[in-house]
Amino acid sequence: MSDHHLHLHPHNDSGVAHPQAEYRPGLIEEYVEHAAAAGVTELGFTEHLYRCAEAAETLGRFWDGPGHPELSAHTEAFVEADRTLSLERYVDVVLAAKDGGLPVQLGLEIDFFPESIDAVLDLIEPYPWDFLIGSVHWIGPWAIDSSDVTWEFDRRGIDQAWSDYFELVEALAGSGTVDVLAHVDVCKKYGHRPDAEPIDMYAAVVEAAALTGTAVEVSSQGLRNPADEVYPSPRFLQMFHDAGVPITLASDGHTPAQAAWGHEEVVAAARAAGYVSRLSFDRRSRTVAPL
Template sequence: IMSDYHLHLHPHFPTPGAPPMGVYPPGYIDRYVEMALSRGVTELGFTEHLYRCVESAPVLGTWWEHDPDPRLSAEMERYVTLERNLSLDAYVDVVLDAKQRGLPVKLGLEVDFEPGTVDSVLDLLAGYPFDFLIGSVHWIGAWSIDRPSAAPEFARRGVRRAYEQYFELETELAASGMVDVLAHADVVKKIGIRPEGPLDDLYAPLVTATATAGIAVEVSSAGLRKPVAEIYPAPRLLRSFNTAGVPITLASDAHLADEAGWGHTAVVRAARAAGYTHHLRFSYRKRYEMPLPHPAGDGA
């Protein structure tokens, strides 16, 4: 089995060919499956963002209000207001329907981490039959670190300090043990801004926390489609995860059917270069180890 355990059914912005937010046309998931199969990927794990679901509002709260920068707070409030219009129940039903029709899909969720919300988030999700949960850090306070508009804030607070703040949150997420997999563990590099010098002092606490919590990290092709033009996580960080015994999943972070399974060959090559020989699949929060295939072709 070759898997892609990070896919979304909606892009973040209106896109030709994509349905409106919250709309799931008949056969839409089937298109993801067909594209993935054409790329040699035989199992798909869907992972919609928690923060996009209206049910998340009471548990995630209005975290942006606590940021001291009113400009960032206002931007985040506008963004979340625009994005938060999905029904978690409807999303779950759509994926479960695909499962019942025999499609090779798994029900997952991307849990967008906000400190202080772990218990309430887990209470919310406890009643759903998820196969796996992935966790991510997309914002530091009210600052969205991975959007193109993030560049001025990197300059304002300092690139190194921004990375320190990001990895502190990522490490806190890992240590919480609330998810099964860390998604794009160094997504702070997404728009191509990086500090000078090695990052081992930032990597080490994250690797230790991940290994101690007994969770996995995804190897994602998504960075190859972004300005950073590099797989998540960076080769040095991925090797450190392997040395610490942290297992992996494989991912594309697709937001459109055409992206399903994208770059899987590059992902497998990166995993093997870091020393991995196996990857994980999940069923009802239980994990199973599978051998990595030997890559062939370009996988795009």
């Protein structure tokens, strides 16, 4: 079994100056050992590109877009505090572990900003990625998955927030730029849900993913948050299954103790939707493994 969404550092607090992150000896081994205890023997690391200093110029001041000025200020402070990684160093550390025989794959979590996605792909092109996952964390200046700024759900309205979010996810799925859609309904993270599940929005994302051959991850992150539900929801995951969209398994863990977190729950959710297999990756080509 596998966990194809792992980070090597927790996020940093806004408003605090943080030193560049270190990769202590044995860090990746700790993830491998912790996951193995849960029966998970294949790990895909997917560091956030936006946290890497090398991406600062390419991504630019994406928080300057139209929207409430407090949202721009929040995102600017958050990104500034969180940008303590080096892409070069991250790649070196994971490749060294892989070359040393550990069961790890080199991935990256990319934010989807329509205006810079092409430049981002150019930036990361030189590296030997096994797989890329794509996310929407920001709608313009609004960090939709941040507990600091959930008031924007009230200001904008939940229906509008979900519609704005899924418009970007549909564009990401339709772009065919990544191998896997990450936490595809993270808009429910803090429990802001419309009266009924937006089946039309789901269908547009599913159709785009099916057309471009993009997979979707089944993630336990939602179980650690007020959403209290795997991403995607049972109905949404059923729609992916019925359209033939493959899956990966994911914890979105940011510490060794979170490696393979909620593994049994994500496998159960996938099986309940009818899945009998999941993907693995090697240098952007995929293989199918039993679930």
